[in-house]
Amino acid sequence: MNIIGLYNYWIVVVLMMIGFYVVIAHENLIKKLVGLSIFQTSVFFFYISTGKISGATAPILDPEYHLYSNPLPHVLILTAIVVGIATTALGLALVVRIQESYGSIExxxxxxxxxxxxxxxxxxxxxxxxxxxxxxxxxxx
Amino acid sequence: MTEHLPILQVIIPLLGAPLCLIIRQERLVGVFALLVSTLTFLISCGQLQQVVQNGVQVYELGGWAAPWGIEYRIDYLNSYLLLIVSAMGAIVLVAAQTSIARELARNRRMLFYTAYLLCLTGLIGILSTGDAFNIFVFLEISSLSSYTLIALGSDRRALTASYQYLIMGTIGATFIIIGVGLMYMTTGTLNMYDLAARLPEVHHSRTVLSAIGFFIVGVCLKLALFPLHLWLPNAYAFAPSAATAFLAATSTKVAVYVLIRFVFSVVGAEFMVTVLPLQEIFIVLGVTGVFATSISAIYQLNIKRLFAYSSVAQIGYMIIGMAIGTPLGLSATLLHLFNHALMKAALFLAIGGVVYRIGSAQLSHFAGLGRQMPWTMAAIVAGGLSLIGVPLTVGFVSKWYLVLALLDKGWWPLTVLVLISSLLAVIYVWRIVEWVYFSQPRIIIDEVKDAPLSQLVPIWILVIANVYFGIDTSLTVGISQKAAALLFSVGGTF
Incomplete structure (x- = not known):
């Protein structure tokens, strides 16, 4: 098994665990959202990694190239990034309201x-x- | 025209939502949203008729053929659930008009309708689509708008409830995309019909097993299966009454649909029994969930929270029915989806009616209201009886089929447990009856009357539906048995 060659997947797993841990362990509501963002970002990395083929180019038809990377995961992840931003924005908005009505975000x-x-x-x-x-x-x- | 029904059903509420923001006129927005949701409901009726007459309806978005493009696939199961969701969406909005005017500040009312229609769009989208990634997108549309709906509640605890739901919901949704991503990695397809064909080839790879694990845990977070239900009670208790009625009647049901679709159509029922011990896990969690949450419900002081716990218990029954792994068990689950939507919508709308008059959902504030609000309280009692599963109500029909399915398998200890757990429902419904009819009013508010007519009418339509579908079961039982049989038929699972 090629452990070093799969380094991007190791990064994904490590980031995912860091994010998940921060969400569970931190008391501060903003830190929780930071953790959530890291958790989501690790999934973005994962999708983008799956689309990569070494030695391949962007999928633009040209007689010179025969090996193309898969563009679909990238497109999917663009959608997921938008969803992630919406989630973070909504979460932060809620934290602002919580701070206003409780006087604390702990x-x-x-x-x-x-x-x-x-x-x-x-x-x-x-x-x-x-x-x-x-x-x-x-x-x- | 009829071939465009699947997409119209998603597009109409989606376009309606921003229009609500543009209209801004308070009364007009309410009527407009009602119009949009009624139109959606009519489309779902037409679509069900199409499916009954002509079989599966396939709609290719933008004309791109299936494995490359996104397709909407409407069969018995979807069209049945679409009918439930859109019917609840329309009927709750009738009552919401007055209820929202009382519970929300003026400048927030149109935001409520916007979020409501977006939530409806998301739920309908999940039900219509045949693409695994599309499910995630629609799931997030519906979730983000339901976080907003919950946060609109007047109590400050609505904010923390919404935040908690946001964290749990996002973790659930992210688990779902991890699952979808792993499946895409091994099979190269996102179309669920295609996935169902390609997954058996790689069934025993560890990647696929973990994909299925991630997906199922993610969905179970969304549907509030017992140990993952912690977000639900507060979210339902502090959301505006109309939002609670809508979410309780639809959102967990749609998540149950995703689970059923995934387990039966994509990975196959056999897989659930042979490869992963899903059957055992679901049965154990279902039964413990039913008992733990029914007992929690007994001790609640807030009546919305009480019924929120009972909702988690009802999810337990649905999961048990599904885990039996026979067409009869699955049809019991599908029946309960419909019936539970009817009773919870009736109950939460009736509670909304009480909140409209007395401004509180504390059980103690309900003391002696039986005489002052006879029609509203009668509706709560009727809904409660249905929840227990008294004959002549819908609750009885679905419990009956569940018990039949369990006996058919010869699992009589489980049958006994299900019946005992129904007795717990008797206790918490009785507590309400006791407060409402047999105790002296503690707070005296002058001129407490029944809920306004615009709320009583939808409440009683739902209560009558509770009784009607409890007596004439041909529509619901017919469709759910057909849908269950199709899910079990070899190959043509869609």
Whole structure:
């Protein structure tokens, strides 16, 4: 098996794992999106690698050349790049709105605010009025 | 004209979406979007008739022949699902007119309709296309617009729910293109019909196995199969009511379709049993999913979240039916796709009606509303009964076929589990009934009336459909059995 010759696929796998790890492990919402972008980009590399034939040229008909690379994966990946940009843009827009309404883009801070909201609504559901509720901050103190 | 129906069905909502932004007039946009979705629905009716009369409809985009060009292939399975999706798309929009006016700020309403039509385009595109990469493109169109729809919710948790869905959804979609890419690498084709012919030659290569693995995990993320369902409850709970009704009725169903299409048409049913232990995996995940999420549903305080968990449970039933691996089991799944769309649309629209009046979906706020909103609450109870699977409702029909399919295989322990899990549905539906009819109102809002007529009419159309298709099963059972039989027939799987 030709390990060094397949170096582009190794890069794909390494990038893919880095991206995937960042998405899972990071708490910061923007860092997560960065990870997601790396993850997607590795797939772009993968598609482009599959279209490459060594010694071949671009598929322009010319009597001089007989070996052509496959252009289809490149075209497919142009579509995927557009989708990736749309996803990143939408994700960033959401992060902006999250920052505006939570005042934070760290996952655990957002979660603790959400749990507090939920506790309040639960207590309210069981008949407590809002002002009597112990907030998480009070409990901590 | 009729030969262009497959493409028109995708193009019309696609062009309608930007036009919504151009029109800008609030009332006009709503009516326009309704018009577009009704037209889409009529086309899908015409198309189903075409398929029943003349068999598979093939449409070559731009006149390029199949393996090179993209083709749309409409057979029994697609046309049946197209009917479900476009019908739900149209009927939810009727109720959305008033519901959106209450729940969204003025400047966001037309954005809702734009995203809604784009989402519809994406879902219809996934169902129509016969090209594997095209599925990914349409999947992303529908996903990106559903992230937007969810983020339009008024609670700030809608934003985090949407973000979470975006991350999980994008990972799922990327898994799908990795799978498609690996398959393209080994077979050199993206057309699913062609793939089905070429994959058997390379079935045992490790590349193909990992391609199938990536693809299936990606799709399972999208359809919210049990351990991958974490994005769903919050997304459904905090989205605007009309968006929840639409997404709950359609988007997971379309993902189930992709799974069925891929497993049965592309790799073949035999493969599921022999090469990869897919059958065991699906059955185990399906059954655990049904139990775990039904139990979670019992403990929910928000009624939208409750039904969101129950949606994941229903997906479990669909996966069990599919994994049985017989035409009868598959037809039970296809029936449940249709029936579950009917009941969840009715339920979420009725909840939307309550939110319209009291501005909350907390179970405790529903206390004593049975007397003040008799018609809306009756609809919720009817939908709940259908969810449990009480005879004379659609829920009964699909559970009946599922049980028949399980018994036919001789898997009686699994039959017992399915029946026990239905009892869990009794518990969570009963909790709602108890709050609504047997407790004193905690918050007193003056003049709480039934939902407005523009919402009650679509809700009750759906409730009546729930009963009608529970009694007269000839259309749904007929089509789903035919579609299942075709998926199992050798060679001509499309």
């Amino acid at each position: 996952e655990h801070e957002i979660q603790s605010q959400d749990t507090q909201d939920q506790m309040e609504s639960q207590l309210e559901a069981y008949g407590f009025r809002k002002k009597h509720i112990l907030s998480i901050q009070n409990l901590d103190e």
